[in-house]
Amino acid sequence: xxxxxxxxxxxxxxxxxxxxxxxxxxxxxxxxxxxxxxxxxx
Amino acid sequence: xxxxxxxxxxxxxxxxxxxxxxxxxxxxxxxxxxxxxxxxxxxxxxxxxxxxxxxxxxxxxxxxxxxxxxxxxxxxxxxxxxxxxxxxxxxxxxxxxxxxxxxxxxxxxxxxxxxxxxxxxxxxxxxxxxxxxxxxxxxxxxxxxxxxxxxxxxxxxxxxxxxxxxxxxxxxxxxxxxxxxxxxxxxxxxxxxxxxxxxxxxxxxxxxxxxxxxxxxxxxxxxxxxxxxxxxxxxxxxxxxxxxxxxxxxxxxxxxxxxxxxxxxxxxxxxxxxxxxxxxxxxxxxxxxxxxxxxxxxxxxxxxxxxxxxxxxxxxxxxxxxxxxxxxxxxxxxxxxxxxxxxxxxxxxxxxxxxxxxxxxxxxxxxxxxxxxxxxxxxxxxxxxxxxxxxxxxxxxxxxxxxxxxxxxxxxxxxxxxxxxxxxxxxxxxxxxxxxxxxxxxxxxxxxxxxxxxxxxxxxxxxxxxxxxxxxxxxxxxxxxxxxxxxxxxxxxxxxxxxxxxxxxxxxxxxxxxxxxxxxxxxxxxxxxxxxxxxxxxxxxxxxx
Numbered sequence: 001x002x003x004x005x006x007x008x009x010x011x012x013x014x015x016x017x018x019x020x021x022x023x024x025x026x027x028x029x030x031x032x033x034x035x036x037x038x039x040x041x042x
Numbered sequence: 043x044x045x046x047x048x049x050x051x052x053x054x055x056x057x058x059x060x061x062x063x064x065x066x067x068x069x070x071x072x073x074x075x076x077x078x079x080x081x082x083x084x085x086x087x088x089x090x091x092x093x094x095x096x097x098x099x100x101x102x103x104x105x106x107x108x109x110x111x112x113x114x115x116x117x118x119x120x121x122x123x124x125x126x127x128x129x130x131x132x133x134x135x136x137x138x139x140x141x142x143x144x145x146x147x148x149x150x151x152x153x154x155x156x157x158x159x160x161x162x163x164x165x166x167x168x169x170x171x172x173x174x175x176x177x178x179x180x181x182x183x184x185x186x187x188x189x190x191x192x193x194x195x196x197x198x199x200x201x202x203x204x205x206x207x208x209x210x211x212x213x214x215x216x217x218x219x220x221x222x223x224x225x226x227x228x229x230x231x232x233x234x235x236x237x238x239x240x241x242x243x244x245x246x247x248x249x250x251x252x253x254x255x256x257x258x259x260x261x262x263x264x265x266x267x268x269x270x271x272x273x274x275x276x277x278x279x280x281x282x283x284x285x286x287x288x289x290x291x292x293x294x295x296x297x298x299x300x301x302x303x304x305x306x307x308x309x310x311x312x313x314x315x316x317x318x319x320x321x322x323x324x325x326x327x328x329x330x331x332x333x334x335x336x337x338x339x340x341x342x343x344x345x346x347x348x349x350x351x352x353x354x355x356x357x358x359x360x361x362x363x364x365x366x367x368x369x370x371x372x373x374x375x376x377x378x379x380x381x382x383x384x385x386x387x388x389x390x391x392x393x394x395x396x397x398x399x400x401x402x403x404x405x406x407x408x409x410x411x412x413x414x415x416x417x418x419x420x421x422x423x424x425x426x427x428x429x430x431x432x433x434x435x436x437x438x439x440x441x442x443x444x445x446x447x448x449x450x451x452x453x454x455x456x457x458x459x460x461x462x463x464x465x466x467x468x469x470x471x472x473x474x475x476x477x478x479x480x481x482x483x484x485x486x487x488x489x490x491x492x493x494x495x496x497x498x499x500x501x502x503x504x505x506x507x508x509x510x511x512x513x514x515x516x517x518x519x520x521x522x523x524x525x526x527x528x529x530x531x532x533x534x535x536x537x538x539x540x541x542x543x544x545x546x547x548x549x550x551x552x553x554x555x556x557x558x559x560x561x562x563x564x565x566x567x568x569x570x571x572x573x574x575x576x577x578x579x580x581x582x583x584x585x586x587x
Contacts, residue, residue, distance in 0.1 A: 003266030004124070005291035012127035019134040020347040026139070027340025034333035035151065035587075 058405050065242075065409055066219070069235055069416075073223030076231020086228035086446045087159040087428055088328050093233055095334040099341035100240030101233040102325050103349070104417035106137065106316065107243065109196040110476055112353045112414055115308075117387030119357035120379040120394075121282065123268075123290030125304050126354045132313025133350060138342040141317055142326070146335045148495040149326040152584050158327065159445075161320035161425070162433040165487075168494045168584055169502040170576060172437055177506070178487070179433035181513060182320055183426050183456065185482055188475035190422040190456075191464035197415030198464075200408070213464060220416050221457045224423045225450045229328065232420045239413035244348045246410030251352035253399055254359050265291055267362050271378075274365075278378055290358045299551050306553035307477065315484035315555065318491055321425040353391065360394040423460070427453025477553075478520055478527065485512035485558035489566045497570075498581050504570030512562035519554025 001010045080086050093101075119126045149164070158164040162182065166175025194217060201212035223231045258264035272289030275282060286298020294300040316322065329335055360379045383389035395407050431452025432445040441448075489508045493500035520527040522534045522543045528550075529541040542550045 003262040003264070003269055003291075005269040005272060005289050006293060008293040009124050009127065009291055012124070012131055015131040016127055016134060016347055016351055019131060019139065020343045023134065023139055023339050023343025026143070027336055027338075027343075030333075030336035030339075032333060033336060034331040035147075 057401075058408065061405050061409060062412075065412075068238055069219070069223060072234040072238060073227040073231045076223065076227030076229075076234055079230050080226075080228040080446070083159065083432065083445045083449070085230055086449055087432060088324070089229040089233050091154070091328060092330055093230075093328040093334070095329065095337035096341055097233050097237045098325060098329050098334060099338035100345065101236035101417075101421075102322060102338065103342055103345035104236040104240040104243060104413065105321055105325070105421035106133075106319075106418075107346070107349050107414055108193050108418035109200065109411050109415045110192065111350055112243075112247070113196070113388055113391050113411065115350070116353035116357035117383070117390040119354035120360050120383075120390035121387045122287055122294070122300060122304075123292070124354065124358045125293050126308065126357075127351070128304070129308045129313055130346065130351045130354060132309050133316065134343050134346045136313055137316040138346055139339060141322070142335050142339045142342065145317060145323070145491070145495060146326040146338075147332050149323060150329060150332065150335065151587075152495065153327040155584055155586055160428045160433055161323050161487075162429060164323075164327070165490055165494055165505070166433075169500070169505050170580060171502050171506075174502065174506060174509075175433055176437060177509065178320075179429035179437075181482070181486060181509070182429040183434070183459075185479050186321075186422050186426045186429075187456070187460045187463045189479035190419055190426070190460040191467070192475040193415050193419050193422070194460055194464045197412060197419065200411050200415065210465075213461065216415075217457055217461050220419050220423060221454065224420050224427070224457075225453050228446070228449075229324075229424060232424050233325075233328070235420065236417045239417040240345060242406075242413045243410050243417075244345060246406045246413075247349045247352040247356075249403060249406065250356050250395065250399070251348075253403065254356050254363075257398065258359065258362060264359055264362065267366075268359060271361060271365060274378060278381065282380075290361055297548065299548075302548045302551040303553075306551070306556050311477075311484065311553045311555040312480055314488070314559075315480040318484045318486075318488035319480075320429075320483070320487070321421040323491065324425060324428075356394070357391055360390055360398075363394060363398045423453050423456050426456030426459075427451075430455055481520065481553065481555050481558070482513055482516045484555055485516045485562045487512070488559065489563045493566055493570070498585070499570055499575060500566065501570045501573040501575060503573040504566045504568075507569040508562045508566035511565040512558055515558035515561045516554050519558055523549060524552070524554050525550035 002013065004010045004013065079090075084090055115126060115129070152158075152168065153164050156164070156167040158167050160179075162175045162178035165178055166172060194213065198209060198212040198216045201207055201216055202209045207215070223235060227235070255261055255264055258267065269289065269291045272292065275287050275289055279287065282300075286294035286300035288295055294304060326335065329338070357379070364377045364379050364382045379390045379394070380387060383393055392407075395404050427449050429452070431449035435452065436445050436448050486509045489512065490500075490505045493505065493508075521531060522528055522538075525542050528534045534543060535541050544550070
């Protein structure tokens with residue numbers, strides 16, 4: 001995949017992109033959420 | 043160790059000089075702004091606890107990623123390939139996501155509840171021990187100069203090569219510029235400037251990556267070409283092949299020397315070790331609420347991907363540029379990157395930029411490198427200064443007054459110590475400085491830090507024992523077991539007559555982190571369970587919502 005030589009490297013590359021996406025999505029969803037709101041949900 | 047970027051005749055010094063002048067003016071302005079807005083110790087130590095999330099994230103990222111990461115590891119990717127992308131993954135998943143979400147929130151909250159202004163103060167107040175605070179402060183200002191001197195040298199060498207300034211002058215100029223804005227601007231100055239530098243770093247590295255892919259005809263074609271070059275490793279780099287290198291787009295041979303270095307030192311040591319860096323942890327306490335941390339997760343993740351992700355990819359792909367004859371590299375074609383660089387991995391990235399890309403990219407890259415060095419150094423100088431001044435001396439003096447002045451003096455002392463270390467210690471020891479610092483910090487502080495945030499049963503005695511055992515086992519490993527440092531330092535040889543105590547594979551290549559962290563964790567748990575718990579009312583105060 002992507003012209004890479006083995007699955008482990010492909011996994012690393014996808015891991016980088018997916019983990020960044022997780023950071024972006026997490027940040028976007030919780031953009032306005034702060035401590036007080038989080039405690040109410042617990 | 044930073045190589046020659048271009049000859050005097052090739053360089054357009056007025057253009058580069060102008061760019062650097064604009065850059066220095068911007069730094070001067072932001073440092074001055076930091077100074078104007080610093081009126082008490084909370085401003086100096088924690089930027090007033092009111093930092094904008096973009097600034098916080100960029101500052102965290104810029105402090106995290108230094109020239110060692112971009113040029114040093116980028117060059118390693120050029121030599122050994124894309125296995126290093128696993129480190130990028132660890133840096134994002136653990137260094138940003140886990141760090142901010144699982145460590146950041148609680149650090150900010152507990153830090154605020156305890157009115158802690160520094161990392162040593164955080165641990166000290168959490169476990170109700172002034173002596174613990176002093177111990178941690180001492181560990182920081184003993185070991186950080188090893189790391190900061192490496193970065194200082196890297197930055198000075200860079201200035202030396204790009205601006206043709208003699209090395210000792212470069213060292214002095216570099217240290218002075220950073221000293222001025224850290225001493226006067228405090229953490230506010232440091233973080234504003236980090237935000238500028240972080241932006242330069244992202245811009246510079248992304249441009250580099252995009253140009254690389256464009257020249258090679260796209261992402262998949264570029265990687266495919268690199269994959270096709272795999273047989274050249276055995277043919278042209280027999281020593282690297284013997285160490286486990288099998289190609290630039292495949293992992294090294296399992297259980298080989300390089301595999302152990304990649305997995306134990308880089309992925310695990312640096313990847314997990316990043317969680318316990320005091321100069322990064324303190325930044326969690328600089329924001330007003332968890333909302334700012336949430337926003338910073340987004341910025342931080344993107345920052346790491348764009349900086350080190352680009353650097354390691356470009357490093358590996360440079361092999362294609364050096365090998366093909368039709369990509370504008372006149373004299374170096376039919377070589378691998380490490381061959382073109384004369385066997386010095388540090389030269390790969392700068393050489394690639396000089397040979398394959400337009401001069402403006404070189405200038406932007408020069409600024410990117412200076413940014414990476416300065417932002418990391420400023421964070422290290424600041425945390426050294428706070429450890430020496432606010433945590434150590436102010437505690438010894440039993441003073442309750444504002445600590446800004448003594449901390450400024452602490453920063454100055456830290457810079458002088460780093461300069462002295464940079465000038466006097468032999469290259470062999472200094473080069474190992476980064477590894478020693480990361481390894482010791484991680485095993486010493488990570489278990490205690492986790493326990494401070496999550497384990498109410500952790501006791502003061504447990505934390506003391508954990509930190510001491512972490513430092514001791516790390517140092518033991520570095521001095522007697524891990525070949526890179528042990529052989530370089532020569533102490534094992536002097537005492538026992540051999541370079542390492544255990545020569546059976548894979549022990550000389552296993553990073554001390556692999557055993558010192560579990561030892562430190564085990565000691566924390568066992569000693570805590572055997573000793574008296576902290577008072578309930580104190581725990582309630584720490585963990586109050």
